[in-house]
Amino acid sequence: MRAPEELTELFRSTGRKVTAQRQCIFRLLQGNETHPSAESIHAEASREMETISLKTVYQTLHDLAELGEIASLDVGTGMTRFDPNVDHPHHHLVCRQCGRVRDLVAEFPDLRIPKGADLGFDVGSAEIVFRGLCPGCRSSTRRRARTLRNRPALSPSQ
Helix, strand or coil, rough: CCCCHHHHHHHHHHHCCCCCHHHHHHHHHHCCCCCCCCHHHHHHHHCCCCCCCHHHHHHHHHHHHHCCEEEECCCCCCCCECCCCCCCCEEEEECCCCCHHHHHECCCCCCCCCCCCCCCCCCCCCCCCCEEHHHHHHHHHHHHHHHHHHHHCCCCCC
């Protein structure tokens, strides 16, 4: 994604309105590696600008995606996530417990659709999503398991 100043010029050159709210969204996305949802961008932007609407956030994110400045992702977390890292090919790691999304920079040069299995699609790219537990959820799962193991067993009469 381009720098906020460059996005301002891009919006102007494509006939889109440039507002303080949009510039705030540009700043929040710059270098953001969390793959935020529109709702999380809205919550963060609201700290700077109480009057920013969720509709403005969605419209700005939609415009940025249309211009190729961010990617709109559906990685199965129940909400669309937005990825400002469009300059470098990558895949994604998704925590199946908390929904955290992170970039995975890895190449899979031998990944191919077997001959005849493409169902007539002209496939141009592939995106891989790996699911598992992030470090935070993995450690909290271990703590819960230890707590359960250390509890005294209840007798049948209790």
